[in-house]
Amino acid sequence: MQKTSPTAPRPRRDPSSSDVRRWRQYLADERAEAAIYRALASRREGEERDILLGLAEAEGRHEAHWRTLLGEKAGRPVAPSLRSQLLGFLARHFGSVFVLALAQRAESRSPYADDPFATPAMAADERIHEEVVRGLAIRGRTRLSGTFRAAVFGANDGLVSNLSLVAGMAASGVGGHVVLLSGVAGLLAGALSMGAGEFISVRSQRELLSASRPTQITLTAAPDLDLTQNELVLVYKARGMSQQAAEHRAAERLGHFACDCDPSLSLHPEKEETEDEHEAIGSAWGAALSSFCFFASGAIVPIIPFLFGMIGVPALIVAGVLVGLALLGTGAVVGLLAGASPLTRALRQLGIGFGAAAVTYILGWVFGATVG
Template sequence: MTTQPSARDRRAWAQYLVDERAEAQVYRELAARRAGEEREILLALAEAERRHEAHWLALLGGEPEKLPHPKASTRLLAWMARHFGSIFVLALAQNAEGRSPYDSDPSATPQMVADEKVHHEVVRGLAARGRRRLSGTFRAAVFGANDGLVSNLALVMGIGATGVAPQFVLFSGLAGLLAGALSMGAGEFVSVRSQRELLDATQPNNYADEVLGDLDLDANELALVYRTRGIPHAEALERARAIIATAQAADRSVPYRRAPEAIGDHEVVGGAWGAAGSSFLFFASGAIIPVLPWILGLSGVAAIVTALVLVGIALMSTGAMVGLLSGGPPLRRALRQLAIGFGAAAVTYGLGLAFGISLG
């Protein structure tokens, strides 16, 4: 005897149906903005969602006359995928796939439950590709902006608490902005330039190429060069013999030069001047926010409260973005950023109060 589904069951199935359709649309929108393997993967995910859609249609006995709206979060994902197609959409989709309701619903087949878990891993893998592509730039942006926000907020809060004139707080904040941004830029320039010089020093060169043809084919140390690069003994010997044989067969009147070699994949570090400029701007963009109330002519408690509100919004925004990109809960990351920034500001504000009382 077959039990007739309740009205509640049918409402749940209809919601699953529209959500599956909306999720498939998200993947199609993302696929339209990509090419190659990533496009194929996203279209395969959309096809899998279509299979799930067919399951709910079969349980409902066909297309219902009236369907609910997809979840607001899924509609937002589709809109973002259509207009941006960014890593943020994949990060949000990863979180959504990790919250599948099918685990506790007996109407979903075991295959669908398994599909959703695999989808979570697939989307996580796609999101990881994007995270790796922007990890360096994003790290510099978040680190620079947050450093500017926290350090300059702590500075103006500490100085403002001493009771000095608003003009002095403003000057201190602008000086802190400039000093911090220059320090960040200079530090990034030295760091990138030093890293590039270090990597350049590890690259193979053609220092010994001219004499390769004079080496003994059977008794030479060229194989040791390759062994220092981690190549196994037998392969190093084979490569050395091949290079020496080629050099001996070459025209000896022309200096012999090997083709360029690579000893491994180096991290792409970019240009020193570009890194310095971006670090300067990232820090300055964060450091200007705590100073805005004094630039606008506010003073006293009004300026301090306004600075706290502006910086709080900025800290929570950057924290939420970190949460989205890392696949973690955005609110928790936002509150963590807020607590760190306001904690630093509270310490310097307390010091400022203490100095203000002692000087008074």
């Protein structure tokens, strides 16, 4: 059976006016996507830059395909899709991991697999592009995940917990000033708790790493060891080496053994570690302060209407709207970082936050009615 060339078009019908319009849109989008990758490449160096330029080159080949099909019907350039325009703006002005996350989703929705005028190679390109962009996005997510995790989830905790507190207090029938004081107390208590917890977590991690890191005692104690007993072998075996590798390393350290055995057993000499623990895992005080600020930034949102003198149901409605917008934002960020649908994650975040607030509102109302 004769194979079809991956660069050859699929068997197809004669183009219609709607086909021409679609091709012109494809042409505009391919141009825009190539420009996006070039803009991102201008903000990268080394391997990542080369990968992005390779993607731009591939989009250029796709652009040439549609330009050839259109011929004289190409006409004046049409505007790319709104998604491509947004990605282009973000790539030119920010060049962040969010652009790659959105580009990953755009590549996954390529219509070429079902378009009879696109070649099989073009459809395969788009599937591969999704994986390439996913790999680049993973690098960015890895670099930013710690910071964004603390920021997004710290703020989200503040939003949900303080909205729930304010809703429960308001439903119980207490005065507006009591609701406001409760909200402020919840902000401070939660932020301090988050800060203290992060401080303890980071400090404990540093102490654990310090206790687990091998010391350099072998550098000073080796000359005085009993060569017939060779306790140094036990040191290296305890660090995970095999018996053969431990004996070889101990002999090298003691300086009285040379052989023609497996060269992979010859390890690099031990060196004093100079890495700053603050650089490796961060400062405990810095982590505590950032957690305090992230939580407080979310927790202040539900009490904003009460700070401006609003009370009762109108204040709760305004607080709910403000918190809802913030939850949609944090949910969308989580979705982008996860390479998933921002809308789905935003709605999920909104549902969870409002669900928690609704439960405390009902409990507050029941408690207020019972006491009253």
